[in-house]
Amino acid sequence: MCINEELECVVCCYEYSRSDRVPRLLHCKHTFCALCLEKLSKLDGIIRTVSCPLCRWITVTKASLTLPGALWVNTEIWDQITETQQRKKNSSVEDLNDAKTQIMTTTLPSGFMSAFHKMFSCVPLQGRQRASC
Numbered sequence: 539m540c541i542n543e544e545l546e547c548v549v550c551c552y553e554y555s556r557s558d559r560v561p562r563l564l565h566c567k568h569t570f571c572a573l574c575l576e577k578l579s580k581l582d583g584i585i586r587t588v589s590c591p592l593c594r595w596i597t598v599t600k601a602s603l604t605l606p607g608a609l610w611v612n613t614e615i616w617d618q619i620t621e622t623q624q625r626k627k628n629s630s631v632e633d634l635n636d637a638k639t640q641i642m643t644t645t646l647p648s649g650f651m652s653a654f655h656k657m658f659s660c661v662p663l664q665g666r667q668r669a670s671c
Contacts, residue, residue, distance in 0.1 A: 545618060547571035549578075549591055556619055561612040562605065564588060566595035569612040575605050 546553050547561075547570050554561040559571035568590050570578075579588045581601055588597045588605070599608035 545615060547574055549574040554615055554619055556616070560606065561615040561619075562609040563612050564590050564595065564609065565597040566590050566593050568592050568595075569615060572606055575609070579605060 547559065549570055550559075550573070552559055552571065554571055559573055561569045562572050562575055563569050564575075570591070575588055578591065579586050584601050586599045586601045586603075586605070586608070588599075589595075590597065597609070599605070
């Protein structure tokens with residue numbers, strides 16, 4: 539399995555994150571993002587169940603617990619998220635800076651430039667101080 543595939547939920551195909559798409563382990567040891575598990579869960583009286591989309595093993599928890607409170611985080615994936623997301627974040631900021639510089643060097647009407655400057659004044663430019671928002 540490719541590293542990128544290991545960092546994606548196989549249900550929604552989005553990458554895991556440390557905020558909303560936290561990688562959670564079902565009792566069968568398969569991992570899915572918290573959002574997908576919430577959608578797959580069923581409340582039945584005092585229990586909550588989640589049927590694994592891969593093996594159909596049913597994970598049972600107390601209904602009084604939230605799924606994040608009842609299911610462990612997959613720490614192997616969790617540890618990889620920081621490194622991968624930081625690399626993507628750095629490359630995204632560089633891409634945004636390049637795009638902003640390219641747009642600012644083209645000849646555009648002054649009204650457009652002032653609106654553009656207002657929208658992106660919080661984005662740091664290389665070699666310049668960051669404007670406060």
